Amino acid sequence: MTANIDVAERLRSTVAKELKQDVSSITLEHTLRGDLKLNSLDAIELMFRIEEEFDLSIPDDDMQGFVKVGDVIDYLQRRLSGEPGAPAPKAAATPPAAAPPPPVFKTAAAAQRVTPAPKAAAKKAKPKAARRRA
Amino acid sequence: MEKRVVITGLGVVSPIGTGVAEFWKAALAGTSGISAVPPFDTLPMEAYRSRVVGRVRDFEPAAHLDATQAERLDRYAQFGLVAAREAIDDAALKMDREVPHRVGVIVGAGMGAMTMAERELTRLYLELKPNRVAPGFIPAITMNALGGLIAIAHGAKGPNYTISTACSSSAHAIGQAMSSIRAGQTDAMIVVGADASITPLVLAGFGTLRALSQRYNDEPERASRPFDRGRDGFVLGEGAGALILESLPHAKKRRAKIYAEVAGYAATSEAYNMVIPQEDGVEMATTMAMALRDARTAPAQVDYVNAHATSTVRGDEVEIRGIRRLLKARANKVLISATKSSIGHTLSAAGCIGAIATTMAIQSDLIHPTINYEDPDPECRLPGIAAKPQERRIKVALVNAFGFGSNNSSLVLKRYD
Numbered sequence: 001m002t003a004n005i006d007v008a009e010r011l012r013s014t015v016a017k018e019l020k021q022d023v024s025s026i027t028l029e030h031t032l033r034g035d036l037k038l039n040s041l042d043a044i045e046l047m048f049r050i051e052e053e054f055d056l057s058i059p060d061d062d063m064q065g066f067v068k069v070g071d072v073i074d075y076l077q078r079r080l081s082g083e084p085g086a087p088a089p090k091a092a093a094t095p096p097a098a099a100p101p102p103p104v105f106k107t108a109a110a111a112q113r114v115t116p117a118p119k120a121a122a123k124k125a126k127p128k129a130a131r132r133r134a
Numbered sequence: 135m136e137k138r139v140v141i142t143g144l145g146v147v148s149p150i151g152t153g154v155a156e157f158w159k160a161a162l163a164g165t166s167g168i169s170a171v172p173p174f175d176t177l178p179m180e181a182y183r184s185r186v187v188g189r190v191r192d193f194e195p196a197a198h199l200d201a202t203q204a205e206r207l208d209r210y211a212q213f214g215l216v217a218a219r220e221a222i223d224d225a226a227l228k229m230d231r232e233v234p235h236r237v238g239v240i241v242g243a244g245m246g247a248m249t250m251a252e253r254e255l256t257r258l259y260l261e262l263k264p265n266r267v268a269p270g271f272i273p274a275i276t277m278n279a280l281g282g283l284i285a286i287a288h289g290a291k292g293p294n295y296t297i298s299t300a301c302s303s304s305a306h307a308i309g310q311a312m313s314s315i316r317a318g319q320t321d322a323m324i325v326v327g328a329d330a331s332i333t334p335l336v337l338a339g340f341g342t343l344r345a346l347s348q349r350y351n352d353e354p355e356r357a358s359r360p361f362d363r364g365r366d367g368f369v370l371g372e373g374a375g376a377l378i379l380e381s382l383p384h385a386k387k388r389r390a391k392i393y394a395e396v397a398g399y400a401a402t403s404e405a406y407n408m409v410i411p412q413e414d415g416v417e418m419a420t421t422m423a424m425a426l427r428d429a430r431t432a433p434a435q436v437d438y439v440n441a442h443a444t445s446t447v448r449g450d451e452v453e454i455r456g457i458r459r460l461l462k463a464r465a466n467k468v469l470i471s472a473t474k475s476s477i478g479h480t481l482s483a484a485g486c487i488g489a490i491a492t493t494m495a496i497q498s499d500l501i502h503p504t505i506n507y508e509d510p511d512p513e514c515r516l517p518g519i520a521a522k523p524q525e526r527r528i529k530v531a532l533v534n535a536f537g538f539g540s541n542n543s544s545l546v547l548k549r550y551d
């Protein structure tokens with residue numbers, strides 16, 4: 001499906017931009033924390049970038065499920081298609097019994113939960129000027 | 135017995151060069167690092183009283199730091215990390231051969247992460263998105279951020295703190311590092327002063343305070359002119375200086391190259407006025423006298439003074455008054471220079487950069503010129519001030535740094551042999 005390929009490519013290129021790496025070096029199997037060496041602050045910055053690129057808002061609970069690049073792509077595809085997902089149990093309530101690969105945000109369980117897309121905020125002209133370093 | 139403390143490494147990022155070799159060559163050549171301020175986005179630049187700055191040009195963060203640090207860290211912290219690494223390399227200080235808890239870091243930081251603070255605040259109010267404030271904002275604006283970054287970069291696990299006394303911050307940092315080593319608390323200290331506050335808000339603020347030069351907006355290179363009759367305020371600069379201090383036995387044990395000795399230090403408060411020094415110069419003289427006493431050295435032995443001399447009308451005059459008061463007849467024999475004539479006022483980096491210029495003077499027997507000293511102000515005139523480099527074998531030097539908040543500091547550096 002072209003839409004899926006599009007999301008994957010856009011996400012990989014967003015991650016590559018954030019990490020200042022070539023897009024070819026980012027695979028779906030890469031783990032964010034382990035392979036791509038994102039620390040917790042980097043991960044938040046990456047989420048900012050993804051939210052801007054895809055014009056959506058990712059709740060903290062959803063972020064907790066992102067272990068691999070592919071997890072983020074799956075999540076974005078579900079969100080963008082508006083497909084309702086089965087709500088996952090709250091991460092804190094049911095920690096997974098078997099230890100999954102170290103996630104960036106606590107647990108993989110929350111990844112399954114899909115939150116409704118936020119109302120697109122009225123897009124304002126970004127004050128690019130103000131962001132530039134003086 | 136108290137341990138003697140020596141300087142074994144230097145590092146600098148300045149408007150006249152990154153790296154001590156480049157900085158010192160340019161300082162001796164009388165190069166001006168002052169230029170017109172680049173436009174601040176859409177702000178009306180003509181409304182700024184002072185439009186000249188001592189900016190570090192050609193500083194490419196990515197050439198010195200990893201990609202994340204190059205993008206995310208505040209400019210002052212980038213300067214500080216770069217200067218610190220140069221000093222550590224220069225000293226050949228190998229952390230894997232040190233007891234990590236006996237190597238500390240003291241940073242002098244006056245304004246901290248102002249660039250980032252202004253950017254984030256502006257964005258917050260323009261975009262109204264509290265959830266978009268950079269997650270690294272808080273760890274960046276805490277004033278001890280640079281100290282932490284340096285410790286993490288080099289594995290220095292000793293005492294780590296930040297001194298914030300405006301323009302004297304990093305002179306105090308050197309003094310306190312000396313005290314720590316003397317007392318036996320540490321073997322070596324990484325001392326850094328850093329500031330990068332050429333921001334829309336800070337330049338405006340110093341402007342409304344009437345602290346900055348306004349008369350030379352069309353001739354930036356002439357704007358910083360300490361002791362000259364035509365001076366009319368300081369030029370806002372930016373940069374970082376770093377020094378490695380260690381105990382003499384420690385330096386000898388590891389066969390380090392020794393640049394000079396940090397022999398004395400004094401810190402005082404004038405308890406007078408937040409921004410203006412006491413006119414008679416008594417407090418400055420007292421501070422210098424206390425530093426010399428700490429170094430067990432007489433005023434008559436002083437060869438060189440690296441003056442605080444920011445190019446303000448009052449400040450320069452009072453400092454010379456203080457020097458005359460302290461040194462008496464010797465005041466006509468000492469050489470004096472103002473590093474700020476070339477680089478502007480680098481605020482909390484000034485103490486370290488002044489100490490680096492002094493160390494290099496001791497090493498090279500050359501004192502850098504005070505540029506733009508064309509028409510000596512009679513209130514400041516002393517034979518030892520010159521617009522040209524001067525030659526002198528220096529045994530004892532004073533480094534002055536005075537700061538807003540009515541605080542003064544003086545260091546005594548000595549030739550080591």
